[in-house]
Amino acid sequence: MDPLLTVAFVMVALAGWAVVAVRDPLEQSIVVGFFGLLLSLLFxxxxxxxxxxxxxxxxxxAVPLMVLITVAKTRSGRKQ
Structure with missing residues (x-):
């Protein structure tokens, strides 16, 4: 296997673990976006x-943007 593919697979696996490990929705949306970019590179x-x-x-x-919009709307609803 090509070493570049091996590195890409490892980075995707680590990013997938990071998506699961992060608990804050705002931070998670950023990690999901990074995960999507790594998957694009792998593909x-x-x-x-x-x-x-x-x-x-x-x-x-699309997915990180939808998460950010949803979090913003739910957090603004709590303040009222």
Missing amino acids: TLLQAPDVALSEMVVGAV
């Missing part, structure tokens, strides 16, 4: 650019 290295682009849009942008 690119595995020669699947179409999957990498889809993962970049969904995993690195």
